[in-house]
Amino acid sequence: MIVIGAGLVGRSCAWLLQGRGHQVQLLDPCLNGAPDPTAGSWAALGVVMAHVFQRSSGRAWRLRQRSLHLWGRWRQELGEQGWPLAWQPGLLILASSPTDLERQQRLQSERQRQAIPLEIWSRQRLANLSPALPDGAVGGLYSPADGQLDPGPALEALLGDGRRLGIQTCGEAASRLERRSGQWTVHTQAGQALQAEAVVLSAGVASAGLLEPLDHFLPLEPVLGQALELELPPGTHWGPSPAWPGAVVWQGLNLVPRPPSHAQGERLWLGATLEPGCRGDPDALAALRELGGAAPTWLRQAQLVRHWQGHRPHPIGRPAPLLEQLEPGLVLASGHYRNGLLLAPATAEWVAQQLEAPS
Structure with missing residues (x-):
């Protein structure tokens, strides 16, 4: 499967999926050199607000509590592999x-x-x-x-340990998605055509542009x-x-x-x-x-x-984050607004559950 977007959410999805036995290719221009300093994950401060969240029920509450628990587990797992999180x-x-x-x-x-x-x-x-x-x-x-969890070490750990597990990386931008006979093709701006049975879209604002030609209109700003x-x-x-x-x-x-x-x-x-x-x-x-x-x-x-x-x-006009299985093998996990780091583990777990559910 292909994960588009190597921010905290995308890396979390790729790391968890690879660890659960899937073969993952992570696609993002930032993997081909220095990260984009304007990207949300690299600009995050990493403040984790779960128990102090004003609501006590609903999807947002459940995601926050699950992520707080999972971050504790992930810190231990990554630390044991030589990737301590701050x-x-x-x-x-x-x-x-x-x-x-x-x-x-x-x-x-x-x-x-x-x-x-x-x-x-x-x-x-x-x-x-x-x-x-x-x-x-x-x-x-x-x-x-x-x-507070320092975003920099978290990004490095998820990618570094993901590569140890076998994640393949491609430092190109996705330009178009295409589905034929149950197979997805991700066309890159450099002209590659990457194929997979499933695609996870975690490309931030760029996710909307990739989905519009497929008649999925989920605007992001x-x-x-x-x-x-x-x-x-x-x-x-x-x-x-x-x-x-x-x-x-x-x-x-x-x-x-x-x-x-x-x-x-x-x-x-x-x-x-x-x-x-x-x-x-x-x-x-x-x-x-x-x-x-x-x-x-x-x-x-x-x-x-x-x-x-x-x-x-x-x-725009929808609560954050956008977590939807739009088509068979096409999962959207984007639009986390100010809570990408906080919600990354629970998002990755949700993505894995969608992709592993019996068809």
């Missing part, structure tokens, strides 16, 4: 108003009934953390099981996200007062402490914006840098190390 446990969602805090308290009560541990942190407890959090935080919701890597100013550290318990979320913006390194000062990832189209807005970036006016002094004084952006595929 996982930071713990996620703190800050409340910016009494209404936000009340909503968090209701969610914590709901999770208690589900035997899922969440904690409400008071304003006083937040004030003791170092470095300082935004002054407007009136409390927070802490999840010890959620956290790119939503740009800008992110920053910042170096903390001298004298600012993750501690020695109680340090942050993991990644922190303030009004939808993610602040991710980076692992310590002897070669650099202490650093932070900050992101991401939500912008239509493909061009970054300087005003949106400035608002991100200032946390919408709530940035503490140390964050304003932090030095810019790196700025990057990526495009997340957002379904």
